[in-house]
Amino acid sequence: MATLGVVPALSRFSRPGPYALAAVLSLSTLVAGCGASSDGAPAVTAATSTEVTVPVSAVSTKVLDPGAEPRSVVRLAPEAGVQQSVVLTTRSEVFQRVGDEPEQDFSTPELTLPLSATVERAISDEDPSTLVDITIGSATSPDPTLASALGDAEGSGAGLTIGPNGAISALRLAPASAATNIARSALEQAFYQAVYRIVSFPGEAIGVGAVWEIQQQVMSAGITLDQVGTATLVDREDDRITVDVKVEQRPRESTWILPNGQGRLDIEQYTMAGEGTMRIDPALPLPVDGTLTVRGNQTYVEPDGAARLSQSQVDRVGWGTPEQ
Numbered sequence: 001m002a003t004l005g006v007v008p009a010l011s012r013f014s015r016p017g018p019y020a021l022a023a024v025l026s027l028s029t030l031v032a033g034c035g036a037s038s039d040g041a042p043a044v045t046a047a048t049s050t051e052v053t054v055p056v057s058a059v060s061t062k063v064l065d066p067g068a069e070p071r072s073v074v075r076l077a078p079e080a081g082v083q084q085s086v087v088l089t090t091r092s093e094v095f096q097r098v099g100d101e102p103e104q105d106f107s108t109p110e111l112t113l114p115l116s117a118t119v120e121r122a123i124s125d126e127d128p129s130t131l132v133d134i135t136i137g138s139a140t141s142p143d144p145t146l147a148s149a150l151g152d153a154e155g156s157g158a159g160l161t162i163g164p165n166g167a168i169s170a171l172r173l174a175p176a177s178a179a180t181n182i183a184r185s186a187l188e189q190a191f192y193q194a195v196y197r198i199v200s201f202p203g204e205a206i207g208v209g210a211v212w213e214i215q216q217q218v219m220s221a222g223i224t225l226d227q228v229g230t231a232t233l234v235d236r237e238d239d240r241i242t243v244d245v246k247v248e249q250r251p252r253e254s255t256w257i258l259p260n261g262q263g264r265l266d267i268e269q270y271t272m273a274g275e276g277t278m279r280i281d282p283a284l285p286l287p288v289d290g291t292l293t294v295r296g297n298q299t300y301v302e303p304d305g306a307a308r309l310s311q312s313q314v315d316r317v318g319w320g321t322p323e324q
Helices: 008-013 144-153 181-195
Strands: 052-055 059-065 083-098 108-121 130-136 157-162 168-174 211-220 223-237 240-251 255-257 264-280 289-301 308-320
Touching: 083 181, 108 181, 144 181, 157 181, 168 181, 181 308, 223 264, 240 289, 264 308
Parallel strands: none
Antiparallel strands: 052 168, 059 211, 083 108, 083 308, 108 130, 130 157, 157 168, 211 223, 223 240, 240 264, 255 264, 264 289, 289 308
16 A cells, blocks of 8 residues: 655655545545554654654455465565565556546656665564565656656665564655655655555465455545455465465445545545556565556545546556566
8 A cells, every 4th residue: 555754744645545625625636645544544653853654554364265285374584684676666547537627637657666675673483573674776757857856865765564474564764864855755655555565475374276365454535445355376486476466445434534624525436456466585575576556436426416526546566676
C-alpha cells in the first residue's frame, strides 16, 4: 500500500490519492496523506535523526478452499544472513477533473529500485518475526527531474518486520543524508505501495488450488479503506509458490473528512480493484517476481453540490530478479 526521514512532518507518507481542497474549497490540489494506523494518523517513531519506523496495519486471513492434497502450512522463515537481490518497480497514474475544468495529470513517474536485502534476525521461539535490512542501489526513472534527484539517494536504507505468514507489520526507512525531498518522497511512495501489495498466507494447511481471503485496513488521505484480497495458490514447485491475487478496496464511510480542518466531501463513487500474480520463495524475504495492478475511479462532491472532483487512478507494483 507512500511515504522517509526525515523531511518536514515526514511528508506523512504521501501518495497519489484524492488531491485537496484549497482554503475556499475550490477542489484544487492536496498532498494526500496516507498512513497505516487505523485512526488515520500514521504513528511514526523516530529511531534516529535519519530513520523512522512506521507500523503497517494488521492482516487477517480466511481459507475459502484448502485446495488439493498434499497440503501444508506455508511458513516464510528465511534464515539469518540470507541475502537477496530484487528489483522493485512502481508507477501511479492519477488523472483528476474538477467540475467542467480540463483534466489534470497528477501521476508519479515510474521508479525502478534495485534492492539488496539481508535477513538480520530470523524467526525463533523468542523472536516471532523476521527482520530484514534493505539497501537501495542506483534507482532510475524515465522522468528527467526525478532521475536527476535519485543519484544522491543511492545507499538509502529500508527495513521490514515480517511475520511467518508473510504479513509485514512495520516499515523502517532511512534515507541517505544527501537525498533531496523529491527523491525521498518517491522512495517513500514506492515502499508504501509495495508493503500493501504483499501476499499473506493463512495459518492452515493449503495445497494447489487453495483460495483464501486477505483483509487489511488502508488509510488514504483520511479515508478508511477496507482492502480485501482473494488469493489462489496456482503452483508449488521446488519450494517456489505462485499465487494469483485479486484486490478490491471499499471505503468504510460515505464522507471524506479533509485534512487540516478543510471541511468534508461526500463520496459519490469509489471503485478500486485489480489483480496480479506473485511468485514467492519461503526461504527468501522478498517476492521473487510478479506484478499487481490496481485501478479505479472516484467521485467526491461538496455537501451543497457546488463542486465535484472526479479522479481515475492506476497503481502498478512489480518485483523481479536482476539479470546476472
